[in-house]
Each structure stands twice: as structure tokens, then as C-alpha cells.
Amino acid sequence: MTRKAYSFVRTFAPEPDRDLRVDRHYLLCASAGVLRLEAQGQAWLLPPARAALIEAGRPVRVSIPRQVTTASVLFDPDFAPVPPAPLTVFDLSPLARALVSECGAWGESDEPLTAYGETLFAALAAVTWRLADQPSPVVVPAGRSPELRRALRLTQERLGEEVRFEDLAAEVGVVPRTLARRFEAETGMTWRAVLRRMRVLRAIEELAAGDTAVTTIAFTIGYTSLSAFNAAFRELTGRTPTEYRASFRP
Structure with missing residues (x-):
């Protein structure tokens, strides 16, 4: 059984639009480079120090104009509540950045989270869900x-x-x-x-x-x-x- 929450870091080459849909709540952070996200008739830009929170099962169109490195965290819907919106882009606070970094020690695995790991992911969800209540205005229709x-x-x-x-x-x-x-x-x-x-x-x-x-x-x-x-x-x-x-x- 896959962990209740896990994290991974990846680098992607430039690529045209593609559809993304995952079965977990998805916290997507760009640590270098920029992503473009489109959903529900609006388009967002995701530069470093910003995060996108995507509700499980929601389709999002993603494009990568230049090479980008992302840090992602996926939460099982039974572990974290439904996000405040299907897709929200917001600024990461220093605390949220630190938690994203610390959660990077737990990748996808069939091994359950330790008590410490579960506490960290729960804290990250609490912090970022609250930040998502104040979305970035950098969005275009x-x-x-x-x-x-x-x-x-x-x-x-x-x-x-x-x-x-x-x-x-x-x-x-x-x-x-x-x-x-x-x-x-x-x-x-x-x-x-x-x-x-x-x-x-x-x-x-x-x-x-x-x-x-x-x-x-x-x-x-x-x-x-x-x-x-x-x-x-x-x-x-x-x-x-x-x-x-x-x-x-x-």
C-alpha cells in the first residue's frame, strides 16, 4: 500500500501542453524555472517560491516553456482535506518551504510513514491549505x-x-x-x-x-x-x- 503522502523532485525539459490528472491532492512547487498551468478557463504561472495546490482527480493542462525543476508532494484524499479550490496558486511562506524540503526524505514507497514523517506531512498540509486561502493574483483568463x-x-x-x-x-x-x-x-x-x-x-x-x-x-x-x-x-x-x-x- 502506497504511503498516505510522499514527495519527489524532478527536472523536466521544455515541452508543449499536456494534460495532467492525478488521484491524490497535488502540491506542486517550482524550485527552478517556470511552469504554466491552465484549468477552468484560467491560466496561472508558477515561478520559484510559488506553489500550486491541485485537487485530486481535477484535470490540469501543463506546459513547460523552459527547463524546470519541481518539488512535488502528493496527499491521499483520506489523509488531507479537500483543497479550498480545484486549483490554487499561492506564495510559499518560509515555514512551508522548510516543510517541503523536510518532507523530501519520504518518497513513494509501500513502507508506511514513520510517526515523525506523518506529523511533517500533516503540518505541511495544514500550512499550505491555509496559504491557498490567499491565492496569487498572477492569473490570466x-x-x-x-x-x-x-x-x-x-x-x-x-x-x-x-x-x-x-x-x-x-x-x-x-x-x-x-x-x-x-x-x-x-x-x-x-x-x-x-x-x-x-x-x-x-x-x-x-x-x-x-x-x-x-x-x-x-x-x-x-x-x-x-x-x-x-x-x-x-x-x-x-x-x-x-x-x-x-x-x-x-
Whole structure:
């Protein structure tokens, strides 16, 4: 019988979207690199120092734009309660990081957990389930209709360019007013707000990937003003880009 909870660390090469569904509650942490997760019409970015809590049996689409190393913990549904949401991404506290690291000593096995191990995994569940009540705002809508999903994909591909909404609508095959209504109805956001959020997400990927200067990142993702980039970044994350990068590194 497999343990009530276990942990493992793996490194994955870049790969396109694939579906993930596991029969246990899944705590997924990126220790190096970035993962993209999509579920229920929304997309999340998972950089270092963040975690995703996925409910057992819930389908999630995962993509790996660059090599990533993950630390994962799986909990039997009889061992840990149902997570507060099917998928939640949140910041790891220092205590949660320490517990994830300590739980790494117990991999998948037919041997039962020791009393100490069971206590550690129970503590990790208690801490991370509580953190999941305060999800990260770094999320973008994925869209439902083919037209909107294509508009989102085209926007994502052109973040470093001067993107015009009218041109986007023409490529999708609808008039701008119709596409604007689609954004409001399917995302609850304007296209401009989605663009701003996508640019911040791309900046987070770049911040996690290495030591590229913040100014270079800002210009690469389409900002012509460092102050405007810093303001947009702080509005979404509550931190400056430099502070956010520092949070990746314990």
C-alpha cells in the first residue's frame, strides 16, 4: 500500500501542453524555472517560491516553456482535506518551504510513514491549505470561444510589439466591438487589462530565468518606460520586479 503522502523532485525539459490528472491532492512547487498551468478557463504561472495546490482527480493542462525543476508532494484524499479550490496558486511562506524540503526524505514507497514523517506531512498540509486561502493574483483568463482563445494566443505571441486591438480583431475575423464584448463576457476584463497582465506574467518568466536586467525585460515585453512597467508590475503583484525576483531565492 502506497504511503498516505510522499514527495519527489524532478527536472523536466521544455515541452508543449499536456494534460495532467492525478488521484491524490497535488502540491506542486517550482524550485527552478517556470511552469504554466491552465484549468477552468484560467491560466496561472508558477515561478520559484510559488506553489500550486491541485485537487485530486481535477484535470490540469501543463506546459513547460523552459527547463524546470519541481518539488512535488502528493496527499491521499483520506489523509488531507479537500483543497479550498480545484486549483490554487499561492506564495510559499518560509515555514512551508522548510516543510517541503523536510518532507523530501519520504518518497513513494509501500513502507508506511514513520510517526515523525506523518506529523511533517500533516503540518505541511495544514500550512499550505491555509496559504491557498490567499491565492496569487498572477492569473490570466484562458477564454472559452475559439475566437477569444485565438485572440489571446495572438496577443501572447506579440507582447514585445505594438499590438493594436483593431488589427487583432481583423485577424480573428470579428469586428472590434464584438471582440471587446467577448473579452468582457469571457474574462471579466478588457483586452488592455489582459495585455498588461500577460506582459507582467512574461516578465515573471524572465525574472525567474536568470539575471537579465529589469530594464531589458521591460523593453523586451513591450514597455517603453521603466516607470510604467514598474507601476504595472507592482499593481498586480504588490512588489517591484527586483523584490519579486529576490523572493525566488531563499
